[in-house]
Amino acid sequence: MKSFLGCVAFVLAQAPLTAQDHVARDRHEMHRLHQDPKAYIAMLEDPKRDAYQKPHEVLTALKLKRGEVIADIGAGSGYFTFRLARHIGDKGRVYAVDISPEMIVHLNRRIRDFKLKNVVTILAAPDDPLLPEASINRFIICDTWHHVENRTHYLGLLRKMLKRGGEVVMIDFKKEKTPVGPPLEMRIDRGDLVREMEANGFRLAAEQTFLPYQYFLVFKLK
Ligand SMILES: C[S@@+](CC[C@H](N)C(=O)[O-])C[C@H]1O[C@@H](n2cnc3c(N)ncnc32)[C@H](O)[C@@H]1O
Structure with missing residues (x-):
């Protein structure tokens, strides 16, 4: 809730x-x-979200490979899930992970209606995405990290779930006044996020700066 x-x-x-x-x-x-x-x-x-979320540019910047396995943590309605699925082909897989049963039902309906074979939903626990170990090439976490509690524990799980060479992509609202986005007090400052990731075994491997209201950070294991 x-x-x-x-x-x-x-x-x-x-x-x-x-x-x-x-x-x-x-x-x-x-x-x-x-x-x-x-x-x-x-x-x-x-x-209208596309104007600032720039999904095409985000997917291009990720340089997705066909066949890769992605976990979209906090998939929500599937805004990124279904775009990702189109890019990774039938041999790839997108796990759409969410804790909201309503979102999972919505995602399942879309998967059925569009006859998608490469999207799998996971009704997760708030502190565990419930994915297999060493199974994920990329975690995509958009506008969700600030909802996750016990993040140190969660990052420990993500470390175990990543395949060798895998990465965690974090897109979230800058902690500054923007025309859209959650209240400032809910946002995580970019620097604080980088420090949190570094304290938990990750390093900042890349950063994109084309999103007007959000940071876009790519982390790899140290
Ligand atoms: C603001 S929405 C973002 C949805 C999507 N990532 C997007 O960009 O459109 C946040 C989503 O994260 C989900 N969520 C919140 N806490 C979560 C958690 N601990 N694990 C997985 N999903 C979570 C919510 O149910 C919601 O669907």
């Missing part, structure tokens, strides 16, 4: 261009979203 509320806050903060002026509208929106996860999914999938 905590993470769903966090996501609601993310969505609400995502809509300031329409809602920044009215607290009452925010409350109304929050109530509606509490009652209706589909509305939340629709907002995550809002085509």
Whole structure:
């Protein structure tokens, strides 16, 4: 529930261009979203998001290889999951990992409707993505890390789940005022994230700076 509320806050903060002026509208929106996860999914999938999320540029920067195995942690509606799946081909696999049963049902429906063979959903635990050891080439964690509790423990699991040479891609909102994104107090500062990763066996291997509101960091094992 905590993470769903966090996501609601993310969505609400995502809509300031329409809602920044009215607290009452925010409350109304929050109530509606509490009652209706589909509305939340629709907002995550809002085509207007592409303008700042730049999914095509993100996927190009990742230089995905056909056949690789990716885990999209906090897959949500599948905004990145399904784009990733198109790039890695039928021999690859995307694990769409989420703790929200509503998101998993939504993802499963899309997988069935689009007859996808390379996407597998995982209804995970908040402190464990429940993936096999040494199975993942790349973790993609977009707008989700700030929801994860006990992150030291979680990073220990990610280390075990990575294949040799694998990486963890973190995309999240800069801790500064931006027109979209979660409340500042929920955000993780870029420097703090780098320090957290370094303290847990990772090193910053690459960084992309083309996203206007988010940092985009790539970590590998030390
Ligand atoms: C803001 S949404 C981001 C969704 C997606 N990554 C995107 O960029 O559109 C965060 C998602 O993370 C999920 N989530 C929160 N805590 C999680 C955890 N500990 N493990 C896996 N998923 C989590 C939520 O249920 C939600 O679907």
